[in-house]
Amino acid sequence: MTDDPKAPGRKGVSRRGFLTSVGTGALSAVAASRIEAEPTERAELLEGEELSKVTLILNGRSRQLLVEPRWSLAHVLREELGLTGTKVGCDRGECGACTVLVNDVPRYACLMLAVEAEGARIETVEGLMEGEKLGHTQQAFVEKDALQCGYCTSGQIMAVDGMLRSSPNPSLDEIRQGVSGNLCRCGAYAHIFAAAERAAELKREGGAS
Amino acid sequence: MTLDRERPYWLEGIDLPDTPSQDEDIEPWDETKVVGKPLPRVDAYERVSGSAVYSADVVLPRMLYAAILRCPYPHAEVKSVDTGAAEKLPGVRAVLSAFSPEDAATRPHSEFIRERLFNTHCRYEGETVAAVAAETPYDAWDAVRAIEVEYERLPFVSDEREALEPDAPLVHDAGNRVAEPSTYERGDVEAGFAQADVVLEQEYRSECEIHTPMEPHGAVAKWDGDQLTVWESTQGVFNVQSGVASALGMQFSKVRVIGHYMGGGFGSKLSSGKYTVIAALLAKKTARPVKCVLTREETFLAVGNRPPSNMRLKAGVKRDGTLTAMQFWGTGTGGAYRAGGTSLLDWLVRDLYTCPNAKTETTDIYINAGPARPFRAPGHPQCAWALEQMMDALAVEIGMDPIELRLKNIPAYSQAREGNPPYTTTGLKECLEEGARSFGWTEARERSSAASADGPMRRGVGVASCLWPYGMGSPPATAIVKLYSDGTVNLNTGAADIGTGTKTVLAMVVAEELGVDPGEVQIENADTGTTQFAGASGGSMTVPSEAPTVRAAAIDVKHQLLELAAEEMNVAVSTLYLKDGKVQSTADPEVEREPSSLRSLGRRRMLTGVGHRAPNPAGKVVNPFAAQFCEVEVNIRTGEVNVLRFLGAHDSGRVMSLLTYKNQVVGGITMGIGFGMTEARVLDGDQTGKMVNKNWHDYKLPTALDVPPEVECVPVDPGDREANNTGAKGIGEPATIPTAAAVANAVFHATGVRMTGTPINPSRLVEALAAQRGE
Numbered sequence: 001m002t003d004d005p006k007a008p009g010r011k012g013v014s015r016r017g018f019l020t021s022v023g024t025g026a027l028s029a030v031a032a033s034r035i036e037a038e039p040t041e042r043a044e045l046l047e048g049e050e051l052s053k054v055t056l057i058l059n060g061r062s063r064q065l066l067v068e069p070r071w072s073l074a075h076v077l078r079e080e081l082g083l084t085g086t087k088v089g090c091d092r093g094e095c096g097a098c099t100v101l102v103n104d105v106p107r108y109a110c111l112m113l114a115v116e117a118e119g120a121r122i123e124t125v126e127g128l129m130e131g132e133k134l135g136h137t138q139q140a141f142v143e144k145d146a147l148q149c150g151y152c153t154s155g156q157i158m159a160v161d162g163m164l165r166s167s168p169n170p171s172l173d174e175i176r177q178g179v180s181g182n183l184c185r186c187g188a189y190a191h192i193f194a195a196a197e198r199a200a201e202l203k204r205e206g207g208a209s
Numbered sequence: 210m211t212l213d214r215e216r217p218y219w220l221e222g223i224d225l226p227d228t229p230s231q232d233e234d235i236e237p238w239d240e241t242k243v244v245g246k247p248l249p250r251v252d253a254y255e256r257v258s259g260s261a262v263y264s265a266d267v268v269l270p271r272m273l274y275a276a277i278l279r280c281p282y283p284h285a286e287v288k289s290v291d292t293g294a295a296e297k298l299p300g301v302r303a304v305l306s307a308f309s310p311e312d313a314a315t316r317p318h319s320e321f322i323r324e325r326l327f328n329t330h331c332r333y334e335g336e337t338v339a340a341v342a343a344e345t346p347y348d349a350w351d352a353v354r355a356i357e358v359e360y361e362r363l364p365f366v367s368d369e370r371e372a373l374e375p376d377a378p379l380v381h382d383a384g385n386r387v388a389e390p391s392t393y394e395r396g397d398v399e400a401g402f403a404q405a406d407v408v409l410e411q412e413y414r415s416e417c418e419i420h421t422p423m424e425p426h427g428a429v430a431k432w433d434g435d436q437l438t439v440w441e442s443t444q445g446v447f448n449v450q451s452g453v454a455s456a457l458g459m460q461f462s463k464v465r466v467i468g469h470y471m472g473g474g475f476g477s478k479l480s481s482g483k484y485t486v487i488a489a490l491l492a493k494k495t496a497r498p499v500k501c502v503l504t505r506e507e508t509f510l511a512v513g514n515r516p517p518s519n520m521r522l523k524a525g526v527k528r529d530g531t532l533t534a535m536q537f538w539g540t541g542t543g544g545a546y547r548a549g550g551t552s553l554l555d556w557l558v559r560d561l562y563t564c565p566n567a568k569t570e571t572t573d574i575y576i577n578a579g580p581a582r583p584f585r586a587p588g589h590p591q592c593a594w595a596l597e598q599m600m601d602a603l604a605v606e607i608g609m610d611p612i613e614l615r616l617k618n619i620p621a622y623s624q625a626r627e628g629n630p631p632y633t634t635t636g637l638k639e640c641l642e643e644g645a646r647s648f649g650w651t652e653a654r655e656r657s658s659a660a661s662a663d664g665p666m667r668r669g670v671g672v673a674s675c676l677w678p679y680g681m682g683s684p685p686a687t688a689i690v691k692l693y694s695d696g697t698v699n700l701n702t703g704a705a706d707i708g709t710g711t712k713t714v715l716a717m718v719v720a721e722e723l724g725v726d727p728g729e730v731q732i733e734n735a736d737t738g739t740t741q742f743a744g745a746s747g748g749s750m751t752v753p754s755e756a757p758t759v760r761a762a763a764i765d766v767k768h769q770l771l772e773l774a775a776e777e778m779n780v781a782v783s784t785l786y787l788k789d790g791k792v793q794s795t796a797d798p799e800v801e802r803e804p805s806s807l808r809s810l811g812r813r814r815m816l817t818g819v820g821h822r823a824p825n826p827a828g829k830v831v832n833p834f835a836a837q838f839c840e841v842e843v844n845i846r847t848g849e850v851n852v853l854r855f856l857g858a859h860d861s862g863r864v865m866s867l868l869t870y871k872n873q874v875v876g877g878i879t880m881g882i883g884f885g886m887t888e889a890r891v892l893d894g895d896q897t898g899k900m901v902n903k904n905w906h907d908y909k910l911p912t913a914l915d916v917p918p919e920v921e922c923v924p925v926d927p928g929d930r931e932a933n934n935t936g937a938k939g940i941g942e943p944a945t946i947p948t949a950a951a952v953a954n955a956v957f958h959a960t961g962v963r964m965t966g967t968p969i970n971p972s973r974l975v976e977a978l979a980a981q982r983g984e
Contacts, residue, residue, distance in 0.1 A: 068345075068347065070347060071345075071347065075345075075346070075347075078266070078268075079268060079274075079345070079346075082268055083259070084259070084262065084263075084266035084268070085258070085259020085260070086259070087263070087265070087266075087423070087424070087472070088265070089423045089424070089425070089472075089505065090505040090904070090905055091504065091505065092505065092904065092906075094505070094904060094905035094906050095423065095505075095905055097423055124259070125257075125258070125259040126258070126259045129258055134254065134257060134258060138257040138258060139257075141253070141257045142249050142250070142253040142254070142257055143249065145249065145250060145253075145868040145869065145871075145872050147250075147253070147256055147257065147708070148473070148708030148709065148710075148872055148876055149422070149423065149424070149471065149472045149473040149707060149708030150255075150256030150257075150261060150470065150472070150708060151263060151422070151423035151424040151472025151473060152423045152472075153256055153257055154257075154259055157257060172918055175913075176913045176914055176918065177913075177914070179913045180912050180913045180914045182913070183423065183905060183910050183912060184423070184879075184913075185420075185421060185422055185423050185473050185475070185880075185910060186423075186473055186708050186872075186876045186879075187875060187876035187877070187878070187879025187880050187883075187911065187916070188872055188875060188876055188879075189875075189879060189911075189912075189913045189916045190875045190879075190916065190917070190918060190919055190920045191872060191875060192913070193913070193918055
């Protein structure tokens with residue numbers, strides 16, 4: 001991990017370079033969020049209502065849109081683009097309901113500005129579908145009844161899917177760590193662990209997706 | 210309090226219709242083909258694909274976003290509200306407060322609003338002061354921050370244990386006692402204690418727990434002229450309809466409430482909230498749809514909690530395990546308004562175990578904090594925390610296994626209800642025995658008792674049991690099952706599926722009767738405009754209320770189909786029956802007709818079956834029972850407790866849907882671990898009176914790392930043929946009642962330390978362990 005987040009260049013560009021270089025894995029995600037928490041010295045001050053152009057690679061398609069610099073990625077996905085599979089439970093990085101994959105790494109979309117996601121590959125729960133067919137992780141959640149109210153479920157699914165991309169054969173401990181950033185108030189954790197194991201199995205049998 | 214005469218807690222202030230009783234008696238099933246099987250949820254696809262639209266997901270054309278300004282102080286008088294600067298901000302479309310020109314519009318009245326929508330006398334942190342509608346949530350919050358409010362701060366009281374002292378600040382002028390203490394008595398407790406060989410007395414406390422469902426409370430409101438449509442995250446659309454109609458002085462027929470998907474409630478979403486009315490008023494004022502979804506912080510302050518409980522329990526037992534007397538004192542607080550601060554707090558002491566002499570007294574007290582709302586088995590996890598630890602302690606004193614002590618005191622009838630009505634079934638004995646067998650109780654208990662005392666790790670096992678005085682279901686409820694001419698089926702019910710699997714259970718009931726695939730049953734539910742009446746999904750009442758109703762509707766449509774077939778086939782209807790979705794004949798095994806092949810059905814296009822919920826059996830009580838077992842490992846140096854495994858043995862009657870039943874047990878145990886080990890509202894009583902942990906970082910919910918990786922579920926079905934025509938009783942609430950007490954008993958078994966206060970977290974436990982060592 002050699003990228004210096006304070007290196008010259010506007011945040012969108014430097015961030016893209018940074019994100020693509022960190023690769024996958026929970027450790028990288030932790031490190032990335034720690035570095036991002038530091039203030040960006042060269043950030044331009046913009047008026048709240050001034051709109052910025054941003055390009056997202058959203059579920060495999062490039063999307064250009066105008067956003068307020070302060071809008072979170074979660075807000076843009078849900079309220080501007082109608083991708084309401086991504087849920088907001090706390091809007092402050094505590095519950096994980098808004099978890100999406102950013103360049104294959106699970107991230108809280110409420111803690112990421114849309115402008116920060118410039119050029120990044122964003123995947124939401126809708127992006128795991130193959131047309132009308134459920135993806136492997138989604139299918140595993142159905143089979144193991146790994147949900148109740150379903151409001152945390154998209155985030156749980158994205159956390160599991162992201163974990164399986166970096167660790168295709170996780171141990172039970174890895175699974176529990178992998179979803180420990182995702183609260184489930186209905187308390188279906190035991191079923192979520194089983195679903196993660198089943199998802200790993202389905203992915204091994206059925207290839208990517 | 211007599212339980213049967215009072216309206217259940219989740220129906221307080223709600224007008225209910227009467228439904229006609231079902232014409233015929235329907236016998237419970239003997240064997241089932243679909244019901245009870247581990248089939249996937251019928252709406253799992255929607256919930257995992259992201260296609261389910263929850264209320265917070267609703268996005269309408271031209272929709273605005275609301276934000277609410279809340280009082281930052283526990284007790285204050287609002288002197289003035291200046292919204293001028295806020296109204297001038299970009300994107301802001303409306304601002305309302307108690308000082309708005311539309312004052313009358315902000316004075317709607319309804320039970321749940323308490324005083325005024327925007328209250329100038331704020332008795333708790335989080336009371337609503339003003340609200341904004343703007344083009345984006347960001348604009349709305351800018352405007353909230355720009356509103357200038359002048360408050361006069363008033364003295365406050367944050368702890369119900371101090372609120373009755375003579376110099377305590379008053380929450381209401383009439384005093385901080387909500388009402389005279391509520392009392393109950395049977396037999397003679399003094400005589401009972403005199404007969405006992407051992408009498409123990411102990412104080413217990415449980416901390417305030419906050420529901421915090423994953424989807425925050427909220428609503429989207431849209432007007433079409435004088436007609437209002439509300440999409441609300443709710444357990445009961447009909448309760449929201451009557452609440453909003455009464456608050457705004459509207460006819461029910463002008464208020465349509467839709468709640469197809471909702472992200473958890475646990476009792477806190479049984480009726481509408483101020484946010485519903487705020488969304489409606491802002492939408493009216495701006496002539497645009499308005500979404501009002503609370504922030505997480507607001508859900509900690511203003512939309513309910515499980516009250517903290519202070520309990521003292523005195524109990525006497527003979528050496529042979531016979532309970533002779535129990536006496537209970539409890540205080541609690543529902544916050545700044547009457548909100549059931551001690552609701553059902555003493556019920557388990559009164560009714561769980563056979564005991565001839567019992568006396569209880571509970572006192573509800575006001576403090577300056579957000580009002581309580583019903584929370585998954587009100588009063589019961591608290592009472593179990595006291596009673597089940599007391600049973601454990603009594604067992605130790607008389608040298609008896611705690612399961613044996615419980616087995617000696619299993620009641621066959623309800624002692625606390627007038628006339629001592631018998632239970633239709635009491636599966637507690639089987640729960641204890643079959644649970645203990647599956648858990649390996651005897652071996653695990655001996656193993657941990659004999660474990661070497663070297664090193665800091667200690668193991669222990671614990672058990673606790675419960676009943677739940679509701680969970681029987683009841684009228685009124687109506688459902689419709691429609692049979693299309695191609696043989697497929699539509700089910701119409703007003704019940705909300707709050708994640709418990711209601712829709713799945715009901716589809717399985719239809720499938721059982723009509724031989725269709727449960728996944729192919731089209732379901733309309735939870736919409737006051739289009740679906741039949743169902744009570745709010747609460748009290749573990751939904752399946753036992755709705756499943757018999759839906760079954761009656763399916764049988765009604767089946768009878769109509771057989772009548773048509775008999776006429777068309779020119780045979781006696783009594784010779785026909787439906788099997789695997791086909792009309793067959795007792796007279797001629799060769800006869801087999803697909804419903805879709807009946808010309809008369811084709812001409813009718815659709816058959817409509819109606820079902821009503823029959824009354825409960827007269828003079829009897831239908832209650833679920835349970836026993837839960839756990840094994841823990843305690844580090845006596847750090848106070849950390851690792852819950853290694855859990856087992857829930859439940860008599861909730863017939864298992865209707867095995868996967869969702871098990872999920873309720875898993876979830877109830879997880880929530881009980883939170884109540885017992887991690888969760889507590891912390892009010893800064895000494896300085897500001899504010900809640901200091903109003904977020905999920907500081908208020909700890911159990912995470913994936915705090916629960917045992919496997920939770921075993923042992924369903925016990927005593928074959929209840931009287932309960933209702935399905936034999937099902939509720940499971941949601943009993944699944945969480947005994948959990949925390951079982952953990953406390955296991956910690957005692959491991960360490961010899963009795964943790965009488967929740968939560969059993971490392972700092973509290975390490976302190977107690979140090980005290981035990983005399984440090």
